[in-house]
Amino acid sequence: MSAAKDVTDANFQAEVLENSKPTIVDFWAEWCGPCRQLGPVLDAMAAEYADNIDVVKVNVDDNPAIASKYGITSIPAVYLFANGEVAKTSIGAKPKSALEKEFADYLTPSA
């Protein structure tokens, strides 16, 4: 799992939906091997693109309401929220370059 800030059912609204910056949410769980592998990749992205995006994580085991609201049935699931809406999703542990490609529109200031 990543070192990103934990977001919960209670503060998802404030931390993600009302965030002025596009926010990548890493839906993960302790038992999920690929989630552990994806963590460092998202940490690297959080550091590299700190000016443009925030990266947070939601433990689906502890926060079933949010996971269920967004219909998560596979993890790791990486959802990008912009202006309170799901703007982009990516399922599975993927290398940084692949995620950069998928989320390219949100990683540069001009977007």
Added chain:
Amino acid sequence: MSNDLGPSFANAVNLNLTPAAAQETTPGTSDDAVHDVVIVGSGPAGYTAAIYAARADLKPIVIAGSVTAGGELMNTTDVENYPGFIEGIMGPDLMTNMQQQAERFGADIRFEDVTSVELDGEIKTVTIEDGTVLRTRTVIMATGSAYRKLGLPNEERLSGHGVSWCATCDGFFFKEQNIAVVGGGDSAIEEATFLTKFASKVTLIHRRDSFRASEIMQQRAFDDPKIEILWNKAVKDIHGEAKVESLTLEDTVTGETSELDITGLFVAIGSDPRVDLVKDQLDLTVDGTIAVDGRSSTTSVPGVFAAGDVVDATYRQAITAAGSGCVAAIDVEHYLAALDS
């Protein structure tokens, strides 16, 4: 293979990015050394090769994969058939142990992805995603295999919305639901059995009238009151708008179709050797695996060796992969000794 779909391990070390461009953007990252051996892959074959090569003082570099390190066993729970563990061992623990064992003898393990390899000539090159070009006298390909897909149009669309390749990751989301597993090998039955912890009912769909799985696994499925087995059925379509709602099945004997209402489909129909990096440079077998000479790991190109599931269309076990990685490291040792003598 596609890189835009759920099964994480299908994305492994073969992202076909532009190595030339990557090299330009990160100058100076290539070292001048010519290494003895670079191992591509980090499942039981890759790590076992690393342990043996490190102990032979070949200072192996392992390109382990950025999100695929440890290979397929990272997606499993209990491994009960790996010798030496009386009560079994968790797959991820086994792989962490192998990694640490290789590191103890000095293997240089890098959690990066390989973008290309050049296998011709005495000095081979392995280019990794950060642009680093490694020069090496030998290469061991241990890239394993990637989950096979059903190849249905709605499979990709509903991936992450009820279609899954990882029971250990996703079983949790199907508590008290009615789900299905498609496949007939050990991994299909293992997944079905695991999923009964969560689901109210698991339908195991198999296109033949008997399983390929081992007897002990089959018996577990037969004995499980939550598992129903549908023989001679193939999945023809997956239905659902936002998420999976039902399947169309076709009887492989009579051709009759039927519907099955389920909320989740776990695909466990086997895997294909991951040969994208080398398919134009090495001879392959009719099964699509890298061709090796007899019981050795010697490929069609001198100095290039292959081990594990990427050479094995038959056995594909953790222990056979580990044994095959050992073979590759010893073959490398002999090859280098012959060159140097």
